[in-house]
C-alpha cells in the first residue's frame with residue numbers, strides 16, 4: 194500500500210466544438226490544460242474554482258467517464274489503462290463518485306435498495322448478499338431500511354436521495370470517493386446533516402475524499418488540502434489553513450475576499466476582482482489570470498508561470514511570477530502585496 | 533418593519549412614518565386537484581422608504597411566492613388573501629390596468645435568471661428603451677438615452693456598444709447588470725430582488741451585491757431581497773426576516789438577528805451554516821426534513837424539528853413577541 198493513493202500527471206482534456214456545414218472542429222474548449230497533483234491516502238483534497246474552470250472535467254477524467262487527451266492517472270502506484278497497470282474497471286471498484294444531481298444519478302425505475310445492490314451484483318456478489326449489504330448501507334447513511342429500501346427515487350427528498358447516492362457509491366467498498374458538488378444543491382440545514390454523515394463515513398471506512406465545490410466555506414471545513422483551479426489550470430495547491438490564511442496567488446486571494454461576510458458589522462467594502470472569468474475557448478496567453486489580475490505586467494502575457502513551492506516545508510505551491518524571484522516580474526515578495 | 537431611530541432626541545415627538553409597503557396577513561394557497569399547497573401562511577411586512585429588507589429561508593419556504601404576490605404575478609389557481617398596501621394603494625384591489633402601470637414602474641423585480649427578464653430576440657438597449665417609452669411616455673430616442681445612462685449607472689463598461697448586444701451575447705455578470713438597469717429604468721420606489729446572485733460565481737456575486745448596495749443608497753429606493761444564503765443576507769440587509777413554512781418566524785435588525793438569534797429555527801439555520809469558525813467541529817444540525825407544504829399546521833410548523841418543542845407548540849400558533857424594539861420572533865419559548 195502506498196502513501197499516495199492517486200497521482201495525476203500532465204492531464205489534459207480539450208473538448209472540440211463542431212460547426213459549419215461539414216461539422217468540422219472549429220474551436221476547442223481547453224477544459225483541463227495540463228494539471229498535476231497527488232492525493233495522499235486518507236486525506237481530503239478539496240478542489241475549488243469558479244464555474245467552468247474544469248473541476249467536473251477533472252473528476253470525470255479521474256473516473257475515466259471521459260478519456261483524457263494526454264497525461265497519466267496513477268492509482269495506488271499503477272497506471273490506469275496501461276499494460277502492467279490497472280484496468281479502468283478495477284480502478285472504478287476502488288474509486289467511486291457522487292454527483293450534484295441526486296435525481297439523475299439514480300435509476301428512476303429501481304427501488305433504492307436495488308440501486309445500491311446493483312454495483313456489487315455486477316461485480317459478482319450474489320443477490321441476497323448484495324441486498325443485505327444495501328440495507329446495511331442504508332442504516333449507515335441514516336435511512337431506516339424498513340421505511341426506505343422499497344422506495345423509488347421520486348419518493349425521496351433531495352437530502353434523502355443524496356444519502357442513497359452515497360450508499361450506492363460505498364457499496365463496492367471503495368478507497369476513494371470523489372464528491373462533485375455533492376452537497377451544493379441541498380438546503381443548508383440538510384447540507385450540514387450530509388457533511389456530518391460524510392465525516393463519520395470517512396472515519397469509519399478510512400476513506401480518501403476528493404471534494405469538489407464552488408463553496409469555499411464548505412471546502413475549508415472538510416478539506417485537509419485544497420487545489421485552486423482557474424481556466425483549466427492549477428493556480429495554487431496546499432494545506433487548507435495555509436491557502437486560506439496566506440493565499441499566495443492573486444486569484445486565490447480574490448476568491449477568498451469574495452466570500453460573503455457572516456458579520457453585519459464587517460461587510461465587504463471593496464470589490465476583490467472585476468469582470469467575469471474569460472472564455473476557455475481562447476484563454477489569455479501566458480498567465481491565464483492576467484486579464485483580471487491587478488498586478489499584471491508584460492512578462493505575464495509572455496511566459497506561463499509554473500507551480501513552485503512558496504514555503505520551505507513545501508506545503509503550499511502557487512503558479513505566479515511574483516513567487517519566482519527570477520521571473521522578471523517587478524514584484525517578487527508575494528507576502529508584501531497590498532491587501 | 534419600521535424601527536425607530538434610537539438616536540432621535542425626544543421619543544414622544546417621533547411620529548411613526550407611513551411605511552412604503554405594508555403587508556398584512558398575506559396568505560397564498562395553490563389549489564390543485566389532489567392537494568392544496570399552503571405556500572404563504574400569514575406574512576406581515578412593513579418596510580420604510582430607503583431600507584433593505586432581506587428574507588432568508590430555505591427552498592420552498594414561500595419567499596418567491598411572497599414576492600410574486602406583491603406584483604400579483606401568480607397563476608389563476610392561486611388564492612390570495614390579506615392586504616398589500618403600497619404608498620396608500622391596496623395592490624390586492626387593483627385592476628389589470630393599474631397593475632400593469634405599477635409593474636416595472638413603481639415596483640420592479642430582478643431574478644436569478646436574467647433571461648427571464650429579457651426577450652432573447654431583441655437588443656438589450658431597445659428593450660430598456662421600450663420600457664421607458666411605455667411607462668414614462670418618452671420618445672424612443674429619449675428611452676435609448678436613458679438606457680445608456682442606466683448602463684453607466686450599473687457600471688457596464690463600454691456601455692454604448694453593449695446596448696446593441698443581444699442578451700445571450702453578454703457574460704453572466706453583465707447580463708445581471710443589464711437586468712438591474714432594466715429594473716431601474718423608471719426609478720422604482722421598491723425593487724424586489726429574488727435570489728439575483730444565486731447562480732453567479734463568487735467573485736461576480738460580490739460585485740453585484742456591492743453594486744446593489746451602492747445603487748440603493750444613491751437612489752434612496754427600498755429593496756426586498758430574497759436569499760437562502762446567510763452570507764448574502766449579511767452583506768445586503770438592513771433588516772432581516774427569517775421565513776419557515778410560509779411564515780416569518782423572526783424579524784429584526786440584521787445585526788441582532790445574526791448575532792443574537794432568538795427563534796430555534798434561526799439558531800439552527802445559523803449553526804448549520806458552515807463558516808470560517810466551523811473547522812474541526814461537528815456541525816450542530818436541525819434534524820428532520822423541511823415541512824410538507826400540502827399540510828396546514830395547527831400549531832407551530834417547526835415543532836417536528838424543534839429541540840425546544842413544548843406540549844402546546846403542536847396545537848397552538850405562537851404569537852409575535854418583541855425581544856427589543858429591534859427584534860421580534862414567534863415562539864412560545866420567548
Ligand SMILES: Nc1ncnc2c1ncn2[C@@H]1O[C@H](COP(=O)(O)OP(=O)(O)O)[C@@H](O)[C@H]1O
Nearest residue numbers: 208222224243244245246247248249250251473
Ligand atoms: N462535453 C463537453 N463538451 C464541450 N465542452 C465541455 C464539455 N464538458 C465541459 N465542457 C466545458 O469545459 C469547461 C470546464 O467545464 P467543467 O469541468 O464542467 O467546469 P466546472 O465543473 O469547474 O464548472 C467549461 O467551459 C465547459 O463548458
Ligand SMILES: Nc1ncnc2c1ncn2[C@@H]1O[C@H](COP(=O)(O)OP(=O)(O)O)[C@@H](O)[C@H]1O
Nearest residue numbers: 562569571590591592593594595596597598825
Ligand atoms: N405555481 C405554483 N403551483 C403550485 N405550487 C407552487 C407554485 N409556486 C410555488 N409553489 C409551492 O409553494 C411553496 C413555496 O414556493 P416558493 O415561494 O417558490 O419557495 P422559495 O422560498 O423557495 O422561493 C413551495 O411548496 C412550492 O412548491
Ligand SMILES: [Mg+2]
Nearest residue numbers: 248249250374
Ligand atoms: Mg462542475
Ligand SMILES: [Mg+2]
Nearest residue numbers: 595596597726
Ligand atoms: Mg424562490
